């Protein structure tokens with residue numbers, strides 16, 4: 467029994483119609499409760515909720531500050547490789563796109579880490595295309611072993627793995643894994659994933675189950691906004707979150723909101739269902755009202771001005787100074803980019819913007835920070 471069994475009975479079009487039919491009364495009911503049902507969440511992502519954005523943002527702000535205080539975590543992605551065996555029609559790394567392919571050597575990984583360490587980042591996200599023959603389990607373990615010399619927390623955004631492989635990587639400090647379903651629409655999923663292991667909708671969908679069974683600390687969920695109706699995608703992402711929170715209550719969860727961005731060599735993929743910044747704000751607030759514990763993460767796909775404006779209203783984690791090219795921190799290049807950065811500010815500029823908003827930038831994941839603080843305070847008070 468996995469999330470696949472949970473989602474299977476749902477019909478995409480019926481769910482979409484159910485969300486579209488929500489009324490202002492449904493939204494007001496959702497806003498008056500402390501424990502949202504999935505029906506309430508549907509109301510909050512519906513068109514009817516667009517007139518309640520201010521109330522949603524006010525509640526989202528209050529819940530976030532109560533649970534997370536003024537802390538905003540900063541992290542950085544480090545692209546190890548742009549080699550990929552898959553053909554996803556929306557991605558610059560897809561195997562038919564004629565770009566130079568590369569995978570970092572151990573020496574290059576050290577050099578990237580040293581370049582990044584001009585800032586006090588402690589949380590690094592290692593990213594690869596999906597190519598198990600090159601970015602193999604052993605390669606990932608070696609990269610993590612190197613990263614442990616520089617960072618306290620190492621997360622991955624790589625090809626989905628089996629449970630025993632995640633267990634193996636825990637020995638190299640695996641902290642979190644982000645695996646986005648891209649679209650929960652099972653019938654339309656093949657339209658975007660033409661070749662490679664990623665064509666297997668079910669294997670990808672069940673990855674968070676495997677991660678939780680392996681005891682990985684944190685699991686990241688999300689869909690690629692623009693492929694399918696964003697309201698329906700949000701409903702199924704939330705359903706996935708709720709399923710996981712109920713079943714694997716020890717695990718932490720994270721949700722991201724990647725909107726489709728242009729990429730080098732693009733041959734005309736245009737999203738059929740784009741979402742505006744206002745839509746994105748509605749989504750962020752709805753997720754926060756659904757779960758006060760979930761991490762909400764916003765990347766540099768979004769503009770600097772939007773990231774600054776939305777910061778108080780539910781977001782708890784942002785990337786800063788990101789490059790989406792392998793070797794991008796030592797030799798910046800647009801040619802190898804997975805997608806085009808929208809917020810091109812340096813980490814120092816993002817840090818200053820966070821402070822200017824009255825928030826406290828935190829360069830590592832607060833949960834591990836808390837554990838270490840506890841250990842430290844135990845030691846400090848042991849003489850009492």
Ligand code: SF4
Pocket residue numbers: 550551552553554557558559560561594595596664
């Ligand atoms: S989205 Fe991931 S799997 Fe798909 S082509 Fe890009 S790098 Fe490869």
